[in-house]
Amino acid sequence: MPENFDVIITGSGSNGISAAIYLQQKGIKTAIFEQASTPGGATRTEELSLPGFKHDVGSAILPMGYASPFFRNLPLANYGLEWIFPDIPYAHPFADGSAHAAYQDIDKTAAQLGRDENAYRDLFTPLVENWNKLENDLLGPLGIPAHPIDFLKFGLKAIPSARMLVNHYFKEEKTKVFFYGSAAHSTLPLTNIASASFGLVLTTMAHRYGWPFPKGGAQNFTNALLEYYKSLGGTLVLERNITHLEELPQAEAYMFDLTPKQLLNIKGLDFPGLYRSRMSNYNYGAGVFKIDWALNEPIPFTNDKCKLAGTVHLGFSQKEIEDSEAFIHKKNMTDTPYVLVAQHSNFDNSRAPDGKYTAWAYCHVPNGSIKDYTKIIEDQIERAAPGFKETILARSTMNTVQLQQWNPNLVGGDINGGRQDITQLFTRPIVSLSPYSTPDPRAYICSSSTPPGGGVHGMCGFNAAKKVVQDHFKDIKV
Known part of the structure; x- marks a missing residue:
């Protein structure tokens, strides 16, 4: 590996990769350093339950990945990416057996x-x-x-x-x-x-x-991005947990696809006390408890609209969903939480062995909760799909602590890189005219802790990379 790069990106989530791609497209030499053995941040696929069952560990349905103003103009189909479009983007069943579908x-x-x-x-x-x-x-x-x-x-x-x-x-x-x-x-x-x-x-x-997802798993979205990045001359380095700036090669600028908690732990950055204090006050949001199932048959939803939907939202009254989303911020839970369900294998038979199926679901929980919500989630699905529990061959569960251990950016199980309320929607990570810049002129933050926030869209990295070009490569047009 060459010792010098123009820009080093730490973190290979969708934002880190998008920043690297944009810079490489501009002729700026980059490298991505990732602490895990598999790139992708929270956009990865693994056999979590049984052999042959492919589960998206983090992000599963990627409407913003498909619709992103940056990603949709990349030639990712040339690098193996194929999108699956369920018949119905999402559906919502009700207690009386009816359902509404969000058709395109x-x-x-x-x-x-x-x-x-x-x-x-x-x-x-x-x-x-x-x-x-x-x-x-x-x-x-x-x-x-x-x-x-x-x-x-x-x-x-x-x-x-x-x-x-x-x-x-x-x-x-x-x-x-x-x-x-x-x-x-x-x-x-x-x-x-x-x-x-x-x-x-x-x-x-x-x-x-529509609300599409990548054929074969969300990892294929990451893989296509990285193959395109490498075709531009980019470098990917895995299993490098960066704790000090000196551990990285020399560069003109350094970008971090990290949340404030991880960024403040990196030594060698010239951050004054006031900035560290403001970043330490950054608010993380609720967490999630997630389940992946290997199934003997598709989820037996009572309503056919739900069987044709890639995503199903569960919450059987206005009050039920309001209470579910309010209580988690008071460190409490209801017995009937709002639940998101994804059922890829109804439309993508590469996700499971012949005649078998997968499903993915989570509910929102208090940040840092270690409680097991398996029964609560499965009971909610059972209300809309009687007999669901009998279809389960195996399951894999992850609480908020386990999610953070898998990906340190998921602080307390927060999948959005920080609370996305009105105080942090556009002013994340702190109130600043340039949210991607830091007091250290070499260092930039490009994670979902910057605008526009959570989701697999790459726009945080894209916007941050444009700022890097403006600051350090003034002869290049953004």
Whole structure:
């Protein structure tokens, strides 16, 4: 390996890789250093339950990976990436056996909603049609929007809480619960300001792009990114746990796909006490408890819409989901939590042996919880799919501590790199005109602890890499 690089990236999550790819595309020589033996951060696939059953350990459904303004323009299909599009992006079953489906077709989706049909169409049609005007501003640092009127219209819908939005737009309880299913991805109380924004963005993704996932496992998304990166001349170094800047080769700049907790542990960085204090006060969000199953047959959902959906949201009333997402921030849990289920093998037979299936699920839990929520999650699935437990051949579970041991960026089981409430949505990791910069002019942070936050979209790394070019390679156009 050459001793000198222009930029060194520590961490091979999707943001670290996107930063490295962007810089290599600009002719800037980079290397990625990763502490694990397998690259990808939380976007990896392993045989967790039984031999031949491929499970996505972290991220599983990647709508933002497919829709990302940066990733979607990369030639990843040339490097083995194939996307699977379930018949229905996501579905939400109800206690009476009915279900609503988020079809890619807005009109077909709205037609299920009774009195809310027109309101749903009026809410989402402008967002889907104008997404190309919004995406770069919503997926970047706070600044002057390129399309201020469209941005303002979105903001007026996104700033309220999810509860305020559904009570304003919708009359039917089922429609409200249906929207909560996507809004609750935020891991915020649904009474919090701006919790509506997550539901708006994710539902817009379902209608504009679908909610696809990589064939064969999320690892194949990481692999395609890295093969393209290497084709540009990039270098990947595995099993290097960096604890001091001196352990890295000399470079003009250093980028860290790490959350504040990990960044502050690296010695040799010139951070003053005030900056360290502010970063130490960074707030991490709720954690998750995750289960992967090897199944003898598909999940036997009562409603066929759920059988055709790649993702199923579980929560059987507005109050049930509100309580679930509120209690976790009070270090408590309900017995009927909001649960996310992914069922890849219904659409991708490469995930399991012939005639067998996989499923993936998690619920939100208090940060750092070590309680076993297996029964609670399986009971919730059983309500929508009687007989589910009899299909289980084996399971693998991970609590918040185990998730952090697997990937140190998942602090306390927080999969979003920090709480994504109104105080940290655009001002993560601290309030700054340049959220990717640090007081050390050599060092930059490019993880999901920077705007736009959690998700496999690579935009944190992309935005941070542009800042590095502006600061250190002024003769190169960003």
